[in-house]
Amino acid sequence: MKYEQSEMAIDCFLLAGRIMMESGAETYRVQDTMLRMARSQNMMDTQSYVTPTGIIFSLGRTQPTRITSISTRITDLHRIVLVNNVSRKLTSQMITLERAYDELKRIEKTNYFLPILLQVLAASIASSCFLFLYKGMLTDIPTAFVAGGIGLYIVTIIHKMTRVKFFSEFLAAVSVGVVASLSVHYGFGTEVDKIIIGSVMPLVPGLLITNAVRDLMAGHFIAGMAKGAEAFLTAFAIGSGIALVLSF
Amino acid sequence: MGTIILQVLFSFVATACFGVIFNAPTKVIPACGFVGAVGWTVYYLVTDMGLDDVRSSFIGAFVVALVAHFFSRKFRMPMIIFSVSGIIPLVPGGIAYNAMRNFMEFDYVMGLQNGIRAFMISGAIAMGLVFAEVIVQMLLGIMSKGKTSIQSFMKVRK
Secondary structure, eight states: OOHHHHHHHHHHHHHHHHHHHHHTOOHHHHHHHHHHHHHHTTOOSOEEEEETTEEEEEOOSSSOEEEEEOOOOOOOHHHHHHHHHHHHHHHTTSSOHHHHHHHHHHHHHOOOOOOHHHHHHHHHHHHHHHHHHTTOOGGGHHHHHHHHHHHHHHHHHHHHHHOOHHHHHHHHHHHHHHHHHHHHHTTSOSOHHHHHHHHHGGGSOHHHHHHHHHHHHTTOHHHHHHHHHHHHHHHHHHHHHHHHHHTO | OHHHHHHHHHHHHHHHHHHHHTTOOGGGHHHHHHHHHHHHHHHHHHHHTTOOHHHHHHHHHHHHHHHHHHHHHHHTSOTHHHHHHHTGGGSOHHHHHHHHHHHHTTOHHHHHHHHHHHHHHHHHHHHHHHHHHHHHHHHHTTTOTTOOSHHHHHHHHO
């Protein structure tokens, strides 16, 4: 195989792996996708090592080996779907490697997130619904609406500013706690526990927990442990934020 | 009957909203909501019948994974898109919260009790998801070569 082509191939596979990992795909899916893409290009001897913080990929004995680091991990299902589509098209020989690489580069640059106001609204509605599902009082729904929205807004804004996940989740939990306690104090709400439980649901690391266990069961012990640690840290941040408010 | 309809409705809306927060593609957000509504309704009915919450979480997550698998085949998207928001209503937020609150009030015995229960429930959810996926793969495995899954991953490695 020509040198330039294998260079581009390895860049393409690593980019696909990196986008998926950054968007919160399972580790085994990332590895599977990269190996499939490689096999579709008649590269049978590839090896990969995927962890939540970096990917090592090799095309074979005499071929190049590359490493890419993954610094941020968020939940962005749209990107996972798009990369998955590119990989499907490449493996069924519908597009060439060059085309796939271009599409991946475009996916990497584009921001697919919905406007933040819509996300905050979704968090507000979800919090109100959870209050109902957890048998809270219907009169508390307005408070949960406000608190849930504020929680997600703060976690997004602070994370953009500081890039420290733990800190932003902690502050968001504190603000949820403050809103809930104040509303109960001034008589807008009645059950502070139920309001808080409903309103912190948008912050809960659901994707991390499930992915951690599924990676463990697929034999990716390092990835599973790392994701489990991240989930634990998030849960701890939320818990300590709420605890701080409740202790006053 | 009225309460069940309300439960279905509210869990649908809540899960669909989580689809928005997790940035699922717009056209599958109703499907995400449907997965969550089915999972929660099964959980609710099973709990109502008197089963404890660890077992009902397992059953709920199992059903979530089955429905998510159906949609993942229908829309040709990874299963994770549907299962992630679907299990959110089952997450033991309330029990974890109570555990934390007990620890704050220096009631360590109660806190540990609640904490371990929350841990058991999350384990049950994860097991439900994986079991359903493995069983579906086992049933379809012979016919479907080239599908992304734990099992096909294992095949690739051989």
